[in-house]
Amino acid sequence: MLNNLRDSTKKLHEDLEKENLAGQIISHEISLEDYKLLLLQNYIAYKITEAEISNFIPPYQSDKSDKLAKDLEALGLDNSISEEFQGKFSVNSYEEALGAAYVVLGSALGGVYISKELPNCPSLNEVPQPHFFNGDRDGVKSWNKFVKELKAEDFTEIQIKEASKKARETFEFFGLVFKETSVIPKYNIN
Numbered sequence: 001m002l003n004n005l006r007d008s009t010k011k012l013h014e015d016l017e018k019e020n021l022a023g024q025i026i027s028h029e030i031s032l033e034d035y036k037l038l039l040l041q042n043y044i045a046y047k048i049t050e051a052e053i054s055n056f057i058p059p060y061q062s063d064k065s066d067k068l069a070k071d072l073e074a075l076g077l078d079n080s081i082s083e084e085f086q087g088k089f090s091v092n093s094y095e096e097a098l099g100a101a102y103v104v105l106g107s108a109l110g111g112v113y114i115s116k117e118l119p120n121c122p123s124l125n126e127v128p129q130p131h132f133f134n135g136d137r138d139g140v141k142s143w144n145k146f147v148k149e150l151k152a153e154d155f156t157e158i159q160i161k162e163a164s165k166k167a168r169e170t171f172e173f174f175g176l177v178f179k180e181t182s183v184i185p186k187y188n189i190n
Helices: 002-019 022-026 032-054 064-074 080-085 094-106 108-120 138-152 157-180
Strands: none
Touching: 002 022, 002 094, 002 138, 002 157, 022 032, 022 108, 032 064, 032 080, 032 094, 032 157, 094 108, 094 138, 094 157, 108 138
16 A cells, blocks of 8 residues: 555655745745745645545544644734635545545655754744744654554555545645645735
């Protein structure tokens, strides 16, 4: 299952990383407005995917959207825009939830890396201590637990295909959110 998820999403993952504003954190070139937009984009994508995943995996643990909501509030941003994306992503089975969780939980690794670069971004010097890009390793622990559970379970080819398809759709949903919210004035980021 894990290898199939990784292989079937590799290109989408790479493409999304290229389009994502987080690259500007790595290069230390991000503006405060783009940072706010990045937080808003991630909030929308995680809020919707986390809610859908938890419908089929009740013990599912991800607090990314909660942390992002705190960051948005600290920066004075309204997060109600996420309502515009309701219904654009859904999970309809346990296998689909696994595919979506693969994307959501797997992002923890990149988040730790990005958090180390935030202090090197001059335009973010006045930003309050972040909750989302905080550098803690709890997300990595959740990812490792998820991987261990995937490896311990036997899946049929049909289950693997269903999970992989939803993982691809999850990356595509993130891309949709990033694309549709890229017009800063529309969301009053300034």
